[in-house]
Amino acid sequence: MLCECGEREATVHEVIIKNGKKVEKHLCEVCAKNQGFDPKAGVPISQLISSFVLSSPGAKQGKALVCPTCQTTYDSFKQSGLLGCPDCYDAFEDELSPLLERSHEGGTHHVGKQPKRATAKRGRGVDPVMEARKRAEQIKQLRHQLDTALAGEQYEKAAGIRDEIRELSESDEASEELSEGERNGEESREDQAS
Amino acid sequence: MTEPGQPIKIFNARTEWLRGEGLSCDVVLSSRVRLARNLAGLPFVAQATRTDRRHILDLCRARLVGAGLAKQLMWLNLHDAPPIDRAVLAERHLISKQLARGVLPGRDAAPDEPRGVAISIPDERLSVMVNEEDHLRLQTIRTGLDLRGCFEQIDAADDSIEAGLDYAFHPRFGYLTACPTNVGTGARFSVMLHLPALRMTGEIDKVKNAAEDMSLAIRGSHGEGSQNTGDIFQISNQTTLGKSEDVLLAEMQDEIVPRVVEYERRARTMLLERRRTILEDKIHRALGVLRGARLMTVDEAMTLLSQVRLGVVLGLIEDLPQQTVNHLLLIVQPAHLQRIANKEMPQGARRIARADLIRERLGPGTNETPRNGQ
Numbered sequence: 093m094l095c096e097c098g099e100r101e102a103t104v105h106e107v108i109i110k111n112g113k114k115v116e117k118h119l120c121e122v123c124a125k126n127q128g129f130d131p132k133a134g135v136p137i138s139q140l141i142s143s144f145v146l147s148s149p150g151a152k153q154g155k156a157l158v159c160p161t162c163q164t165t166y167d168s169f170k171q172s173g174l175l176g177c178p179d180c181y182d183a184f185e186d187e188l189s190p191l192l193e194r195s196h197e198g199g200t201h202h203v204g205k206q207p208k209r210a211t212a213k214r215g216r217g218v219d220p221v222m223e224a225r226k227r228a229e230q231i232k233q234l235r236h237q238l239d240t241a242l243a244g245e246q247y248e249k250a251a252g253i254r255d256e257i258r259e260l261s262e263s264d265e266a267s268e269e270l271s272e273g274e275r276n277g278e279e280s281r282e283d284q285a286s
Numbered sequence: 287m288t289e290p291g292q293p294i295k296i297f298n299a300r301t302e303w304l305r306g307e308g309l310s311c312d313v314v315l316s317s318r319v320r321l322a323r324n325l326a327g328l329p330f331v332a333q334a335t336r337t338d339r340r341h342i343l344d345l346c347r348a349r350l351v352g353a354g355l356a357k358q359l360m361w362l363n364l365h366d367a368p369p370i371d372r373a374v375l376a377e378r379h380l381i382s383k384q385l386a387r388g389v390l391p392g393r394d395a396a397p398d399e400p401r402g403v404a405i406s407i408p409d410e411r412l413s414v415m416v417n418e419e420d421h422l423r424l425q426t427i428r429t430g431l432d433l434r435g436c437f438e439q440i441d442a443a444d445d446s447i448e449a450g451l452d453y454a455f456h457p458r459f460g461y462l463t464a465c466p467t468n469v470g471t472g473a474r475f476s477v478m479l480h481l482p483a484l485r486m487t488g489e490i491d492k493v494k495n496a497a498e499d500m501s502l503a504i505r506g507s508h509g510e511g512s513q514n515t516g517d518i519f520q521i522s523n524q525t526t527l528g529k530s531e532d533v534l535l536a537e538m539q540d541e542i543v544p545r546v547v548e549y550e551r552r553a554r555t556m557l558l559e560r561r562r563t564i565l566e567d568k569i570h571r572a573l574g575v576l577r578g579a580r581l582m583t584v585d586e587a588m589t590l591l592s593q594v595r596l597g598v599v600l601g602l603i604e605d606l607p608q609q610t611v612n613h614l615l616l617i618v619q620p621a622h623l624q625r626i627a628n629k630e631m632p633q634g635a636r637r638i639a640r641a642d643l644i645r646e647r648l649g650p651g652t653n654e655t656p657r658n659g660q
């Protein structure tokens with residue numbers, strides 16, 4: 093499909109419901125940028141889902157994605173917007189990741205509260221890989237806040253945020269064998285899954 | 287823990303979100319925090335069988351009773367409750383409309399589906415819905431701008447509940463929810479705002495656009511798809527993944543809401559300075575209609591009460607306390623109206639009863655103090 097400009101292939105597909113009317117937009121990357129379209133901007137997931145249907149023709153055809161625990165298919169999720177059970181998140185992780193990123197302002201990993209029991213039960217305390225990823229996520233958020241503070245000339249606040257970023261970055265450097273840990277982490281997760 | 291077999295009473299006459307007190311209460315009606323939680327190892331509500339849902343309800347109910355969430359907690363089996371009681375709870379924002387009707391996500395209405403709610407009484411600050419879209423939906427609500435107070439209470443309640451239940455939690459995705467828009471913290475911070483001046487000056491659209499740019503949802507007072515009757519809007523965060531509860535809270539409480547409050551106040555000042563007569567005319571006409579009408583729909587009542595509330599806040603109407611107007615915004619709604627009249631009424635009869643009730647509560651326009659209770 094060609095972009096509105098008629099010059100390049102459309103790679104950004106968006107379905108927007110505005111004032112009750114459905115507006116479809118098919119843009120090439122250049123036009124998307126010119127129109128201020130930020131693919132990371134928060135878009136309601138229902139709209140994302142419908143735009144994903146448009147943008148991935150045949151990508152996942154052939155084998156139907158099904159959650160092994162509750163038998164919910166990815167297709168039925170696309171229709172209802174609801175997952176069937178907690179395990180659906182693992183079953184559809186690859187498909188969900190881009191959706192989540194776009195509907196949560198680029199967020200990819202949970203940051204914040206954790207249930208005490210779940211952590212205790214897993215019995216391996218703090219997962220260093222996850223901790224590192226979380227720190228990365230926090231730093232990303234803090235950088236964003238720093239920009240906002242600087243733009244608003246809130247220098248005292250900016251200085252505070254900068255300190256926080258420094259602290260987080262230092263603890264990252266402290267865990268040197270991060271890449272190795274990450275590999276091990278992936279393996280152990282696969283072990284559990286099988 | 288009480289479990290009344292008879293119709294529930296309307297608790298205290300002035301529900302938390304209409305007390306009209308607290309920080310920025312000239313603009314902010316109430317603050318609310320919601321947490322979505324699901325039990326590990328069980329299907330989400332929409333995918334669950336009726337037996338599952340029964341089981342989930344039993345588990346949650348037992349835990350909620352034992353968690354010591356409030357001095358007094360009322361539990362209601364909503365599948366056993368009469369429709370009018372459910373509607374009263376929804377009008378008081380203690381349960382969602384979806385839970386009131388018994389609509390399963392993505393399915394037809396099933397009023398007898400196992401579901402319930404726990405409510406702290408008499409303050410109604412904490413409520414926990416069971417078997418809504420997620421197994422558990424916790425909510426705290428406070429008058430004025432007080433998301434911090436809401437969060438402290440809900441965080442503690444969440445800890446108490448979790449001490450006896452296994453939540454579905456994922457190291458990467460956080461608290462798992464039926465809809466991925468809530469995953470992560472599962473936390474929604476929202477405030478209910480009265481923005482009549484921004485509506486009158488036409489600037490409300492700018493606020494809406496700005497809110498959308500900041501990944502916020504802005505909608506009518508009764509949530510998704512509802513109309514903005516009475517110029518009451520609800521703003522809440524859309525993002526729940528990748529930002530901690532503290533960050534979400536601070537953004538809303540310290541940055542976003544104060545800014546909107548400031549816009550509304552500025553618009554009010556502008557109206558007072560430049561369009562005072564037009565404003566006074568509008569407000570006193572509204573009051574005049576409310577004090578004289580014999581038939582009144584909900585929408586008309588909300589619209590007029592909204593204008594009167596603005597008049598009271600701006601000091602243009604002196605013989606009415608804000609709480610009286612706030613309270614009317616609640617009790618003119620259909621279920622409350624019928625509960626006060628103590629009988630079911632068709633729409634036509636409700637219009638008459640509503641007009642009567644408003645005239646009675648607003649009085650003829652002297653400095654009389656409002657009567658208490660219902």
Ligand SMILES: [Zn+2]
Nearest residue numbers: 095097120123
């Ligand atoms: Zn183009």
Ligand SMILES: [Zn+2]
Nearest residue numbers: 159162177180
């Ligand atoms: Zn599943």
